[in-house]
Amino acid sequence: MPLQVILASASPRRLALLRQIGIEPARIAAPEIDETPQPGETPRAFARRMALEKLLPEPDGFVIAADTVVAAGRRILHKTESREDAAAYLALLSGRRHKVHSAVAVRAPDGRIACRVVESVVGFARLDAPQMQDYLASEEWRGKAGGYAIQGLAASFIDFLSGSYSGVVGLPLHETAKLLRGLGWR
Template identity: 55%
Template sequence: MRLILASASPRRLELLARLGIVPDAVVPAEIDETPRKGELPAPYAQRMAAEKARAVAEGGSLVLAADTVVAAGRRILPKAESEDEARAALTLLSGRRHRVLSAVALVDAEGRARHRLSASIVLFKRLSADELDAYIASGEWRGKAGGYAIQGRAEALVRSLSGSHSGVMGLPLYETRALLRAAGYSLG
């Protein structure tokens, strides 16, 4: 069965490889990722994953899509595109818990959609000005939800994590594997 990954994320490819999966094609979904007015983090993540999968869906193939949201309370933190955005997000997260919601959607060969959501709680240490400056200088925050990448230098800033490490990275492997198996995809 042909598998299409609806993502340009190298992390998602790396995570799929941990399951022994190399997708047959990688087709990034081009959709509007603007949250709707008043939209909460979990429904937003689920909507984004579903829209990405539908945007790339083609008959006869499985299409896997995911979306990861960093949420501080009811707030959806954006993917940091500037140093100011990254600094604001990391300052907000410093010394406090936040949620990372990673939604996965799979559209099967007949067009049926399956969905899963992974919710994790991450607690950052209180960041000193030097730690914040060093992380910003690393550039690792670019394009990352909440302004950090747990698989990189930011992992040393995490006091605790309750949930899915792979989900915080961008593709919860437990949920992804369950969706693929339910759709009849052969896993080694």
Template identity: 55%
Template sequence: MAISGAASGPDGTESVGRPHFVLASASPRRLDLLRQIGMVPDRVLPADIDETPARTELPRPYVSRMALEKATAVAASLSDPALVLGADTVVALGRRILPKAEDRETARACLQQLSGRRHTVLTALSVIPSSGWPEGHRAERVVETAVTFSRMTPHQIESLLDQGDWQGKAGGYALQGHAAAFIRFVSGSASAVIGLPLFETAQLLRGQPGRWLA
């Protein structure tokens, strides 16, 4: 898959010679977060990979593997100069990876486990240059954020589920959604819980050859 044309900088002007910036994710939240720091991807190309955790795979190795596989799969499909950003987020209770909530029952089970407890949200980043941009280099980062829920009654959990913003979310909740009313404590990167740690993302992009961010 080829990408043609010059890339656009944060001010909308063409940045001649800079490789295209590609987001290997369909998440609208990650796209919005990138826009917040002035990095609008030239392309959004979700990676089609198997996201099933390996048996006994721990949260940190798993999330690192997912981000790397997403970025690698998309980078391998590109022939023109490009830098690909892959990301993945998991909610972990100790050594357990909580699932993405695709139905109400799964979301309820996650919230029941998280109620009154502290858990860890891990977001991994991986940037991979395409073969058409040999000057670029691979870089990775994992960001851990501690989140604590207040104790929720069954009625409060059901009311939270009625809002619907748990759908497709790791651990069955969205920090930027109605669950915020029950979150007592966040230590670390709030944007990482939403889907993309902005400081670390900016650092990885600044570490690439060329002017990616001021």
């Protein structure tokens, strides 16, 4: 019988993604950490550090933690809480490509840790004013890194994707399964 899996995230998207590959976490334990980037920290390094900092020690199971960072160049596009931030991010992403860094970290019951960062490139079509206003009115942007959710209404904006779709949603599934198996989970 496999050891239990603990998801160190309250994200309903990450839970749904794990279930998609047949993993039902025994419990969810979302750690409270400071998610402020360090001075000069790159988006990739920030995603990795956040995933590792979310790992909880758990002697009876495997802990999965993740972080997803949307970046325009070296600029980290944080989770949006205001309509103004979401509008600014949509305007910035409109008609251009950006990167999404999806980090996943796994801690085995014996304390071993493995971590991977998957980089995806996402291209947005040029958005016109009605498209932006409709998306902002939907409020789907609220709490989303970069101000959008690729699995939702913003899917109609995406004209290019290279990398991991599930990583852009919030958890790179192939890498997650590979890390779990590599640490002995069955």
